[in-house]
Amino acid sequence: xxxxxxxxxxxxxxxxxxxxxxxxxxxxxxxxxxxxxxxxxxxxxxxxxxxxxxxxxxxxxxxxxxxxxxxxxxxxxxxxxxxxxxxxxxxxxxxxxxxxxxxxxxxxxxxxxxxxxxxxxxxxxxxxxxxxxxxxxxxxxxxxxxxxxxxxxxxxxxxxxxxxxxxxxxxxxxxxxxxxxxxxxxxxxxxxxxxxxxxxxxxxxxxxxxxxxxxxxxxxxxxxxxxxxxxxxxxxxxxxxxxxxxxxxxxxxxxxxxxxxxxxxxxxxxxxxx
Amino acid sequence: xxxxxxxxxxxxxxxxxxxxxxxxxxxxxxxxxxxxxxxxxxxxxxxxxxxxxxxxxxxxxxxxxxxxxxxxxxxxxxxxxxxxxxxxxxxxxxxxxxxxxxxxxxxxxxxxxxxxxxxxxxxxxxxxxxxxxxxxxxxxxxxxxxxxxxxxxxxxxxxxxxxxxxxxxxxxxxxxxxxxxxxxxxxxxxxxxxxxxxxxxxxxxxxxxxxxxxxxxxxxxxxxxxxxxxxxxxxxxxxxxxxxxxxxxxxxxxxxxxxxxxxxxxxxxxxxxxxxxxxxxxxxxxxxxxxxxxx
Numbered sequence: 001x002x003x004x005x006x007x008x009x010x011x012x013x014x015x016x017x018x019x020x021x022x023x024x025x026x027x028x029x030x031x032x033x034x035x036x037x038x039x040x041x042x043x044x045x046x047x048x049x050x051x052x053x054x055x056x057x058x059x060x061x062x063x064x065x066x067x068x069x070x071x072x073x074x075x076x077x078x079x080x081x082x083x084x085x086x087x088x089x090x091x092x093x094x095x096x097x098x099x100x101x102x103x104x105x106x107x108x109x110x111x112x113x114x115x116x117x118x119x120x121x122x123x124x125x126x127x128x129x130x131x132x133x134x135x136x137x138x139x140x141x142x143x144x145x146x147x148x149x150x151x152x153x154x155x156x157x158x159x160x161x162x163x164x165x166x167x168x169x170x171x172x173x174x175x176x177x178x179x180x181x182x183x184x185x186x187x188x189x190x191x192x193x194x195x196x197x198x199x200x201x202x203x204x205x206x207x208x209x210x211x212x213x214x215x216x217x218x219x220x221x222x223x224x225x226x227x228x229x230x231x232x233x234x235x236x237x238x239x240x241x242x243x244x245x246x247x248x249x250x251x252x253x254x255x256x257x258x259x260x261x262x263x264x265x266x267x268x269x270x271x272x273x274x
Numbered sequence: 275x276x277x278x279x280x281x282x283x284x285x286x287x288x289x290x291x292x293x294x295x296x297x298x299x300x301x302x303x304x305x306x307x308x309x310x311x312x313x314x315x316x317x318x319x320x321x322x323x324x325x326x327x328x329x330x331x332x333x334x335x336x337x338x339x340x341x342x343x344x345x346x347x348x349x350x351x352x353x354x355x356x357x358x359x360x361x362x363x364x365x366x367x368x369x370x371x372x373x374x375x376x377x378x379x380x381x382x383x384x385x386x387x388x389x390x391x392x393x394x395x396x397x398x399x400x401x402x403x404x405x406x407x408x409x410x411x412x413x414x415x416x417x418x419x420x421x422x423x424x425x426x427x428x429x430x431x432x433x434x435x436x437x438x439x440x441x442x443x444x445x446x447x448x449x450x451x452x453x454x455x456x457x458x459x460x461x462x463x464x465x466x467x468x469x470x471x472x473x474x475x476x477x478x479x480x481x482x483x484x485x486x487x488x489x490x491x492x493x494x495x496x497x498x499x500x501x502x503x504x505x506x507x508x509x510x511x512x513x514x515x516x517x518x519x520x521x522x523x524x525x526x527x528x529x530x531x532x533x534x535x536x537x538x539x540x541x542x543x544x545x546x547x548x549x550x551x552x553x554x555x556x557x558x559x560x561x562x563x564x565x566x567x568x569x
Contacts, residue, residue, distance in 0.1 A: 005542060014541055019499035019519075024540025176537040202501075215506035218538070 004031040007041065009061045016055055020202040020214020022173035023120055027056045029176045030089075030118065033183035034062075045086045047076040049101060052127045053093035053120035053199075070101020073108035076115045081265045087116075087187055094121040094135040098154050102134075106163035109192045111263035116186045116193040119156060120173075122201040130204030141208040156196045161256045166191035168256040172225055173199040174218035175252070182254065191262050198250055224250045279332030281340030282437070285359045286351035287376045288316070288323050291426045294451065295351075296327035298430060299437075301447035303331045306439040311338035323378075324355060349433045351412070351426060352376050357393050360400060368406045370432045370471065372425070374413055408432055408471055415470065416463050424456065424463035431467020441468070489531035490547045491523050498543035504535035 044062040048054035050069035057064040067075040072090045080088045125131040130143040167189040169182045186193035200217035226249035286292040300312040314327035328340045349370040350356035356371035400407040412428035500519025514524040
């Protein structure tokens, strides 16, 4: 295995993310997945919008595009149509992908364009100061919900299955080996692949909700991990921290996979018919 | 043995299939018309303990146990088990030893220096005793045939070369006893084992397994943010975050190279690399040294 640091823009490191933020683990797992798939560094395009998660593309030494808030799937759609030989990957967050860019995300899924979307869900708007996001669980505290969130939250995977994504998976940032495997599967899948990574935000979500630092939040996540019946390389956390009754489980693994026609653009479809 | 029976000892580690192999040997001997008694002892089998089986055959066998110093063949599926059972072999007997190594946790003598008491793969340990020795890399042979799990059939093939039973009996027993669907690969492995035993081919150096020394922990302090994830997940408590949020390796000798810290470091600050010192499992001697000493 190559040293994943060879895929980093080392001059840009260390990254801006807070201590304990698991987004860096996600970036690392992604780099390992690219290495496992033996992809040409110049044939991988990372597209991002705005947010903590979207900062990741700045540190990865591929073709990268840092676009406007929520519009990463739109940029990626255009890029894939113009340069179909590229592996196009969108890195987005729960606010960027599900609130500001919700429409772009579901319509890219509906078209089943052959891109991969990695959505880092940390349940809060981290970069702007800990406001309520569409994924903040009911009852959780945030800077705009000092009395606890009164809204229901999105299940991103259900949303994307409904929108027509042909590969939908969920994984925890605390299980990097599974994450790498699912990312490689998603990138190999022909069609729209959606991978929701449950990440953490110790600085805002953790602080407001007294969930502890990054280590405690990640350990807490693993206690809630309920894998679906898929064979995955498994290397679990060694849990040093005893926990009280855990909150509801998080279903991880490949939740949906189907083969259906991939959107290749009008011009290509017309060419194929003639 | 003073009477006209012969003895065979099969040895290995729990889970390797020693009992199945001894059933095949006994079945083949019965087919050849011998009176056969077989007895097996399971150690802490599920915990990687020693498992062995005695087989005695002849016109009439009274006890299943092979007395020390009387076995005509010892077949071992693991290197250290071969050494352990060598005293059972008679002068001029045959030792067939797989060079596979399975280091038991109990052989770890010192966690600081990572010395183990595991014996080196050294053919002279066998040859000093006036034995015919065959060192076989059965796993490599079986892998070349397409299924590493047929390794035991390679050993059985080598056993068959030294036991006076027709090949058809052996093959009938293998067909009857191995799992359905693996008959072909096991028969191929058996025949490969026969060839290996009859014309000893140089065995390749086995891959070093087991304890292999403390891994190198390299920390890139300028990237580390002291978030404490690594020190909380390390099963061996190797890492420690100081009061100034600096990451220190507090227990470098305990690192087993599991890489949890490296995989879970969000800041790419930890690299685990293979140990600089080599394992004590020992180097494999030149295959040319494996020779028959007494015939």
